[in-house]
Amino acid sequence: MASMKSLRGTAPSPAPVAGDGGAAVVLDGVTKRFGRGPIVLDDVSLSVAPGEFVCLLGASGCGKSTLLNLVAGLDRPTRGAVAVPGHRPSLMFQEPALFPWLTSAQNIELALRLRGVGKAERRTEAERLLELVRLEGSGGKRPHELSGGMRQRVALARALAQDSRVLLMDEPFAALDAITRDLLHDELTRIWQELGSTIVFVTHNVREAVRLGQRVVLLSSRPGRVAKEYAIDIKQPRRIESPDVSALSVRITDDLSAEIRKHATLRARAS
Ligand SMILES: Nc1ncnc2c1ncn2[C@@H]1O[C@H](COP(=O)(O)OP(=O)(O)OP(=O)(O)O)[C@@H](O)[C@H]1O
Numbered sequence: 001m002a003s004m005k006s007l008r009g010t011a012p013s014p015a016p017v018a019g020d021g022g023a024a025v026v027l028d029g030v031t032k033r034f035g036r037g038p039i040v041l042d043d044v045s046l047s048v049a050p051g052e053f054v055c056l057l058g059a060s061g062c063g064k065s066t067l068l069n070l071v072a073g074l075d076r077p078t079r080g081a082v083a084v085p086g087h088r089p090s091l092m093f094q095e096p097a098l099f100p101w102l103t104s105a106q107n108i109e110l111a112l113r114l115r116g117v118g119k120a121e122r123r124t125e126a127e128r129l130l131e132l133v134r135l136e137g138s139g140g141k142r143p144h145e146l147s148g149g150m151r152q153r154v155a156l157a158r159a160l161a162q163d164s165r166v167l168l169m170d171e172p173f174a175a176l177d178a179i180t181r182d183l184l185h186d187e188l189t190r191i192w193q194e195l196g197s198t199i200v201f202v203t204h205n206v207r208e209a210v211r212l213g214q215r216v217v218l219l220s221s222r223p224g225r226v227a228k229e230y231a232i233d234i235k236q237p238r239r240i241e242s243p244d245v246s247a248l249s250v251r252i253t254d255d256l257s258a259e260i261r262k263h264a265t266l267r268a269r270a271s
Pocket residue numbers: 034037040058059060061062063064065066067204
């Protein structure tokens with residue numbers, strides 16, 4: 001069974017000071033609003049340690065992608081600060097977004113070229129990355145010749161080709177069937193353990209978050225705020241259907257439903 005420690009839901013961590021404590025990713029009082037629209041993220045403070053695997057969990061539309069885009073530097077907060085000291089994070093999207101006219105290896109090599117890696121080294125490095133995601137022998141195939149799971153592996157290899165110590169993943173496995181997703185969870189856990197990267201993984205799938213993360217951060221909806229955090233001390237490798245993962249998932253799902261109900265009531269009263 002999950003220990004009491006793994007089942008605890010704590011209050012959000014106190015606001016960190018940007019760049020303080022050697023964190024890999026710091027959000028300090030981040031608020032985001034698009035134009036004159038509603039506040040999407042409200043005073044979000046979060047600190048991710050180097051090598052930590054954090055899952056951001058929340059309902060559709062609560063601002064998860066917005067938050068990840070801010071960390072990736074694709075957008076700026078309306079208020080507050082985002083810092084990724086010393087690194088330009090790599091971002092993996094929900095869709096593989098591979099160039100269809102390039103082979104798997106060429107898609108990866110392109111990322112290496114943009115990083116300034118020389119031609120000879122690019123080929124060897126692409127082969128090594130394909131091996132890391134268990135796609136050795138598929139380097140010559142174009143995306144349409146690969147299955148959905150294989151395409152996501154190429155996208156993961158391409159993200160790793162950017163050689164960033166910080167990997168941001170926005171629901172990368174959401175469109176996959178359960179078996180392929182299970183396999184990729186195993187691969188991602190293995191790669192994370194091998195490389196020691198910092199990973200911020202966005203999902204609305206509670207079990208996926210508990211299967212993967214060392215910490216799950218639950219975001220509330222409209223506006224997105226850090227509602228609760230859970231330390232996950234279930235030993236890796238975990239199985240998504242194990243009793244430990246299930247018990248904690250039920251608890252988090254209850255908290256998530258309570259958050260959604262609370263905000264629906266508040267909105268109804270305000271209107
Ligand atoms: N560029 C934009 N301009 C205006 N509104 C935006 C923009 N990007 C996101 N939003 C709004 O911000 C809110 C949060 O969107 P976001 O994509 O971050 O949600 P999400 O949590 O990632 O949802 P999902 O789980 O469905 O992917 C939504 O109401 C969305 O309409």
